[in-house]
Amino acid sequence: MSIAETEPREEPGGGADRLRRWRLVLGGESDGTGYEPAGRDAAMDRTLAALYGGGGAGVDGRSRSAGLGGSAPQVARWLGDIRTYFPTSVVQVMQRDAIDRLGLSSLLLEPEMLEAVEADVHLVGTLLSLNKAMPETTKETARAVVRKVVRDLEKRLATRTRATLTGALDRSARISRPRHRDIDWDRTIRANLKNYLPEHRTVVPERLIGYGRAAQAVKKDVILCIDQSGSMAASVVHASVFGAVLASMRSIATRLVVFDTSVVDLTDQLDDPVDVLFGTQLGGGTDINRALAYCQSQITRPADTVVVLISDLYEGGIRDEMLKRVAAMKASGVQFVALLALSDEGAPAYDREHAAALAALGAPAFACTPDQFPDVMAAAIEKRPLPVPDKATSR
Incomplete structure (x- = not known):
């Protein structure tokens, strides 16, 4: 977070303003700047100190060592304060830090908390991980929060995705x-x-x-196979949105499969990505081999099928069988794409040995941002080399 983003001054280059910013960064009374915050600056200083230290009470209004207890009202007020004093990008970082550092996840089960937060992909991931523990009184509020994030993602991604893939489908059809x-x-x-x-x-x-027959005939089958382990939360959110966008295209038959140690086919819920997300269960183990076995059983037109595996590749199933399935699919004509992540954060921790093994089969594993995903899918549809980043993580 940059304090420079908090509150512009008339003279941003002045010495007083520099002292002010250092005081807000360093916090505490003995920071050495000699600057004593007052008014709005003092209020900003208190909100920062509640989360990052500097003395006084924590976010919950108590001593940090006292635990959070039933502190939802105080936290909700703090969330309102940071939205008052800081821009959205900073608010989202502070919220994530509060959840990670102070263990506030359980408080998100309370409606007044959810109404106070600034919704983003990371918050959605946290809510999905709490889904099974969520009381009925909170579920509608949680769905509203998730729906807002999904709607914003669709606005950002849908138009370009449809345009890019429609062009790829038309070009692909011309070579038949x-x-x-x-x-x-x-x-x-x-x-x-x-x-x-x-x-x-x-x-x-x-x-x-x-x-090509421009008609409404299905030209390609796409299977999204998504690892729903906890580290893949942001990828699950983005993949669900893309699944809904692809399902809206008549020329693509889209199937969405999520897995941990079991496999769940959520294709019949693709008309509403919020339903898809609440049908996932973040956390648990991973059995990629079982998931790919199911996907393989759904393939009827190998030469016209794209399988997208989104996983950190930490396999809890049978490694050799997993690799044999990938090799068999590719040999039959399936375009196989392995993504370590589908998010803006880049690749998480992942199994490098499995990534190297997939690369040896001609399926390099790499992280992909949501903005890059349409180009990756277009290349797979046209059977071109995938646009693997220069510093591909599988190398």
Whole structure:
């Protein structure tokens, strides 16, 4: 968090302003700056000290060593204060720090707390991990918080995803063998100019390029196979949103599968990603082999299927069987994509040995941001090399 983002001054480069910012960064009475905060600065200082130290009471209004107890009202007021004094990006960081450092997760089960927080992907992940313990009085509030985040993600990601994949599907369709009425004659002639016969004043087309049947026929099958272990929370949120976007495209048949040591097919809930998210159970073990076995059983058109495994690759099942399944799918024509994460945070801790083994099979494992995901899917649909980052984590 940058204190520079908290409150602009008329003279941001002045010495007094520098002292003020150092005082807010360092906190406490013996920081050495000689600056004594007052008014709004004093209130900001108290909210920072409640979380990051500097003396006095904690976020819950008590001594830090006293525990949180039934302190939801005090925490809710603190959450309101940080939203007053800091920009949204800083508020979200402070909320995450409060949950991680002070153990506030249990307080998120109370409606007044949820109404006070600034919703983001990380908060959604925390709520999903608490889903089974959530009382009925909190569930509707929690769903409203999750729905807001999902709606914002869809606004950000849906249009570009549909446009990118529609273009990829059209280009992919052109390389198939078209029927006579589907031939794109302009492209076909240009592609075969090297076969022009001057004496006959004609072009011999070795390769026909078609428009593809633009109709509503399904052109590709996509299976999203998502690891729902606790470390994959942000990836689960983004993948659920993308699953709903892909399911809205008639030319793609989308299946969404989540797994830990068991496998759950949530395809019938794809019309509402919030339902998908509340159908997950973050935490638990991991059996990638079992999940891939289920996905493999759902493949009916290997050459037109893309399987996306989103996992940190810590396999609790049978490693050799997992790798054999990946190899078999690729040999049958399936485009296999392995993502260590689908989030803005980059790759989490992951099993490097398994990542290297997948790379040896021609399926490099790498982290992917939500903004990169449409391009990764487009490459898979067109059977082009995947846009693996220069510093691919599987190397």
